[in-house]
Amino acid sequence: MMLQRLLAIAFLTFSPYFASAAPLIVDTGVDSNVPTILQGIVNVLLGWSGLAATGLFLLGSIIMVGSGGEEAFLSAGKKIMKAALIGFALILGSWLMLSTVIFFISL
DSSP states (O other), rough: OOHHHHHHHHHHHHHHHTTTTOOOOOOOOOOOOOOOOOHHHHHHHHHHHHHHHHHHHHHHHHHHHTTTHHHHHHHHHHHHHHHHHHHHHHHHHHHHHHHHHHHHOOO
16 A cells, blocks of 8 residues: 555656657667668568577487487487588678678669
8 A cells, every 4th residue: 555655646747747758759870771671671671580590400410419329310310410501601601792782772
């Protein structure tokens, strides 16, 4: 009961300050031109792709460790890990190509 009274007093005390606040304008200092936006989108998408490839690599290793020597699980884990490494290579190659293209667009 006492906590509710304190919260009500705090709300009634500070609510006029929040209601009369000026709009918040934030200057991040980031350019909003097309190459910068494209580079940001590419970085986010490739970051998520790298996270997925890392997850798949870990999944393959967990399958191999938990296989108990059974050949079917060992080969499945190796396949998943191989596909994840190929995915890493593709992600790095696509990042290199896209960054180069975006660099030449921004000239």
